[in-house]
Amino acid sequence: MNDLQVTGVVKAYGPGKPVLDGLDLTVPGGGLAAVLGPSGCGKTTLLRVIAGFLEADAGTVTVAGRLLGGPGVHLPPERRRIGIVPQEGALFPHLSVARNIAFGLRDLDRAGKRARVAEMLDLVGLPGYADRMPHELSGGQQQRVALARALAPQPHLVLLDEPFSALDSALRGAVRAEVRAVLRESGATGLLVTHDQQEALSIADLVAVLRDGRVAQCATPQDLYHRPVDPWLASFVGDAVLVPGTVDRDTASTALGRIALATAPEGLRDGLVLLRPEQLRLTEPDDADAEGVVTDVCFYGHDAMITVAVEGLDQAVDIRTPGPLRQEPGHRVGIRLTGEATVHPHTA
């Protein structure tokens, strides 16, 4: 299968701390993985090392069992069979849609090329667009042609570099879903680089969060969101409520009440308990685990974030609440906890 295996990759641009510092990443064949990280964490460098535009200082890159880069080995990009879909598609502006898609089809004759182009256009839902020029397409269409162009030579792996960031938010969701479907149908392994947490969580089978040149955690979106390995990761992939608590076997008790733990911490007696704002429910004050006073209300339309000062806690907590909004600053509210939490050492 088209597995991607990156082991111990180091890449430095000069003296000082390397951008990639012993990075390991494995993506099973046919899967779509997202590489997520704050800007400057080395996401793009990783992509360029995998594609062969940069040579790593150490470590190996293997795709479908073929060693592409490693000690003494550096296959040039044109021999790696890795497709790339850059930001905004980057279609060749001087070539028609058909010639863009056929650009990588060098071994086919004319008829073969034409057939493959038609097949790819069908796949991305743009039949009949073969003779258009790139500037005649909308942003989403350009992105789909770019994907078709990358997939046409049947690469083992497709790298997508923030491919949706230039689309307006109304279009983004639709194009995302479509790209995922097309990738799945093609059977190619996908690696998507993004700084958008929602995008990574919603599109990928596997999300790898990069921090300081390494993968801080690589997990399914669900696991990453609900079982982050440390508080930094928790805050990076979503809103987090961190409150001190004491561990009692598989539960933890906090100023907000008692909550079940998703993973039993080994030898940790007390620590920071991590909750998501939607795990906090507002109730009547007399039927609650904890009580507090609303200090701020932020309305988003589909839901609202309510900030509550709780007795016995130094910091106010955020509560995400759906539906019609009745609270106002000054109101007394009750809080109840649902779901599972994780607990982390204080020092982390």
Added chain:
Amino acid sequence: MTAPERSAPARRDPRPVSAQAPAGRARATGRPSSILIVPAVLAAALAVLPLGYLGVRALERGPAFARDVVADSRTGELLLRSFGLTAVVVTACLLIGVSLAWLTVRTALPGARAWSVLVTLPLAVPSYVTAFAWLSAAPSLAGFAGSAIALTLASFPYVYLPVAAALRGTDPGHEEAARSLGHGPFGTFLRVTLPQLRPAAAGGGLLVALYVLSDFGAVSLMRYDTFTRGIYTSYRASFDRTPAAALSAVLVLMTVLLVAAETRTRGRADYARTGTGTARRAVPATLGRLRPLALGWCGMIVAVAVGFPLATLGYWLAVGSSAAWDPATLAGTTLTTLGVAAGGAALTTLLALPIGVIAARHRGRLAHLLEQAAYAGHAVPGITVALALVFLAVRYARPLYQETPLLLCAYAVLFLPVAVAATRAAVLQAPPVLDDVARSLGRGPFGVLREVTVPLAAPGIAAGAALTFVVCMKELPATLLLRPTGMDTLATRLWTETGTGSFAAAAPYAAALILLAAVPSYLLGRHRP
């Protein structure tokens, strides 16, 4: 000498900000592939060869001899004359350029747009044509006055253009802030606007200085002995060519210093607007009772810089009988000129291609060095390049001496900066990510160049070639020294006829030159977005 920054199409990156790669990968950081490096190094070597050889030749008879030539009282006199002329022309150009820029950009001058086009027209007229116009109208102007007038009127747009651009670019927000803080309009201009213009004006002034120092056509027709004319005379007068080489070396040193100064001001000239978003246009100042005065000033400059040479030309064309000039010779000379200019442009563009691509796509010591070498021609007056090539050919490539290929090489050395700047700008417009995509789709470095980079950059490269064609056509000193015996271009013919006072005979060549140069310039202007 031409100003390369005029030739370079806008260097601004046209892509939206979101598409621009972060600093780490704006350009490929890897080494350029050898299919680029080898031709680029060869081209760069050709560009610096004459300079290097000039140094060797100047010191050939020992440093003492060179020192004697340089320390000669006549050399000092040449220096003094060159500097005097430069100082006067630069001052006049600053006065004219800054005042016109302010009037056309920041005031409610009637017809401001038309004026802003009219005052750049002198750029299309070579200095020796301006000199021809003034000399033929008033032969008594020959000497310092005539040289100063011709050079000022030919080169003030070098100040006007950057200053006008700076005025357009400055944020009216600064001026509004100054007004709100209690400064009047004049105080605001003095304390806020003028300091912002200083880098642009200084850069323009240095370009003018460079133009004056390296000009040969105007001063030689005006028979005013500056360095360039001194070198020419010394070369023609004696068999010993070492003095000419030593003088050339001094001239090169002066121009190199000027270029260094110009580069420094340009580096600092990046006065940014604070904040993002597009700058508002400043509200034009009303001229009130000064309006007729302002119009008169603009009118006068355009009249003497554009109208007068054309009128003189028209006069000589009208009075010249067919006895004065031979239509067949004119046609032949025109064809020859077109031929050598086309050859020069082709060679220059070809040599510039690898350097331009490397300059746009790579950084690092080697890329920087190659680009700098290509810009050597920018610092070296045509007469010295020609002289260096003469020395080289006479000693090492005798069959090439006074043959067309050597002349084309001189054009390439002189105008490589024009072509490299155009190529670099054109390649910069093609996003590097397209190269990456092409690589990922199975193309090697040469395939990327052939199928993506060059086709995308083609319009810009062609514009650069057209511009190179124009400057080759107008080139005088190198053509004068290197042309095959008996060959004449429009420029040399014009120079010869004017030199002997046969103005009516010279006029058709001047007219042909202006017309031929105008066609590509017009097309370039139309195509520029």
